[in-house]
Amino acid sequence: MSDNSHNPPAQDAETYARPTDDEILQYERKIKEPHTLAPLVGEKTGFESLQAEYADGSPTTQAKIALLAEEYSGLRCTRRDGNCFYRGLAYRLCELVSERKDTLWAKAVMQRLGPHSREAVGRAGYDLDLMGDFAECWEDAVRDGDREGAAADSVVCWLRIVTAAILKNNRDMFEAFILDSYPTLDLFIGSQVEPMNIEADQPHIVAIANALGVTIKIGNLDTTLNTDGVMNWHEIEPLEPLVIPDSAPKAEDQPQVVLLYRPGHYDILYPI
Amino acid sequence: MSSAAQHALQRQLKELMMHPVPGFRVGMKDDNIFDWEVGIIGPLGTAYEGGYFLASIKFPQDFPFNPPSFTFHNGFYHPNVYEDGRLCISILHAPGDDEMSGESAAERWNPTQSVESILLSVISLLNDPNTSSPANVDASIQFRKDKKAFDAKVKELVEKSKKDIPADLVMPTSEADFLVKRPIEIEEDENFWYEEDDDDDDEDEDEDHGGSDEGSDAEE
Structure with a gap:
């Protein structure tokens, strides 16, 4: 607000022949329409449409897609609105829990997704009375196996707040990654985490993986190659993995969500 | 979606009526939770x-x-x-709206903001107008x-606005008056602690009611 360097002197403002704010907004909405009308989370599909989309793409990209088609049973596209990471994560987690409904595992996951997150959000100084509505949407969706509900904006909002809370509660750990581009962690959170429609990046993913106790594996569909293979995968494991009370830790018990990344966008991948 | 909005707004309205932001009165207009009326007490030391x-x-x-x-x-x-009459303030702009304004997303509306945060921004703006991005260029x-002419013009408004002062509202004349809104609450807290070991709740409750009745009488 105090930054006046971008603003022309007041008396000149009227004479500038620039489009009005409304005109800019309307234009922006119009060009974004194909994206904003897509379903929040689409049907599960094979890799044909991805192959078609990159038919003229680089050989590396095409090779990566061919490999995905061998190792994964399909993908689910999320709406390209900047919330795709949170939405895809929530949708897939809800799906995983409903696949193992009423197990000790599902109970442990729900404990971690619910009270654990609320505690972190409260500790970070957010008003739980206000934010509790969002948390409830998320907890209800996971409990009821309501995947559509898990893809709702209120859930995206809640996961953003949880992400922000983890960043705030672990300042020392995260500041080092952020202070390059933002003067303070809080400013970063205010502009890159809390607002809707702003995509998630490395710090966000690390934070939410820690909060939810979920391993997030991301395949990068770009033209760069990994040294020991074709696809470059990033696997982000939580500092404190999921603990199932009274049971020995097993690798397959660690919940894992796999996402496919293309610059600015995440879709859900389904392992075979 | 709208029932979630309704729920959130009802909660915030209730909270603001129980714990008002100093200098504001809020309430629903025509029983419509999406439409609120606000009364703002002009901040001391300003025009x-x-x-x-x-x-x-x-x-x-x-x-x-959305904001x-x-x-x-x-x-x-x-x-x-x-x-x-529309207020132009960055917290009421959705991120993504009007990228040209030079406001960063951190100053914009996001779902973690509340009515309370808006009211606090209004007070800050009345105390300290932001002349670098004016909505009313002449003002x-x-x-x-x-500043003298500006103050004189506002003074006229102040005079005209006095007819709108609710009958039950004693206008504050010092900073302390803004804060004196909650003595009843402190008493309640004390009673609350005493009550833990007491069986005769009635006595305490009567005292409480004495306090809050005064408040509601005044409102009528």
Whole structure:
């Protein structure tokens, strides 16, 4: 607000022949329409449409897609609105829990997704009375196996707040990654985490993986190659993995969500 | 979606009626939770001191994902208020709207903001107009270059606004008055602690009621 360097002197403002704010907004909405009308989370599909989309793409990209088609049973596209990471994560987690409904595992996951997150959000100084509505949407969706509900904006909002809370509660750990581009962690959170429609990046993913106790594996569909293979995968494991009370830790018990990344966008991948 | 918005707004309204932001009165208009009426006590030490200004807040059906609009009534004069009364303040702009404004996303509306955060921004703006991005260019120039004339114009508004002061409202005349709103609450707290070991709740409750009855009498 105090930054006046971008603003022309007041008396000149009227004479500038620039489009009005409304005109800019309307234009922006119009060009974004194909994206904003897509379903929040689409049907599960094979890799044909991805192959078609990159038919003229680089050989590396095409090779990566061919490999995905061998190792994964399909993908689910999320709406390209900047919330795709949170939405895809929530949708897939809800799906995983409903696949193992009423197990000790599902109970442990729900404990971690619910009270654990609320505690972190409260500790970070957010008003739980206000934010509790969002948390409830998320907890209800996971409990009821309501995947559509898990893809709702209120859930995206809640996961953003949880992400922000983890960043705030672990300042020392995260500041080092952020202070390059933002003067303070809080400013970063205010502009890159809390607002809707702003995509998630490395710090966000690390934070939410820690909060939810979920391993997030991301395949990068770009033209760069990994040294020991074709696809470059990033696997982000939580500092404190999921603990199932009274049971020995097993690798397959660690919940894992796999996402496919293309610059600015995440879709859900389904392992075979 | 709208029932979630309704729920959130009802909760916030209740909270603001029980724990008012000093200097504000809020309430629903025509029993519509998406449409609030606000009374603003002109902050002391500003040209607005002594006035009681009415405004309305209109909430979108998808609140809190999109911000409400805040509109002053009766020709409110301020550098950051358009001539039609709409308040122009970054917290009421959704991120993504008007990228040209130079406001960073951190100053914009996001779903973690609340009505309370808007009211606090309004108070801060009444105390300290932001002349670098004015909504009312004339008011802004006058504020910077001819503060006397600006103050005189606001003074007229203050006089006109006095007819809107609710009968039960004692206008504050010192900073302390703004804060004296909650003595009843402190008493209640004390009683609350005493009550833990007491069986005769009735006595305590009577005392409580004495306090809150005064409040509701005054409102009628």
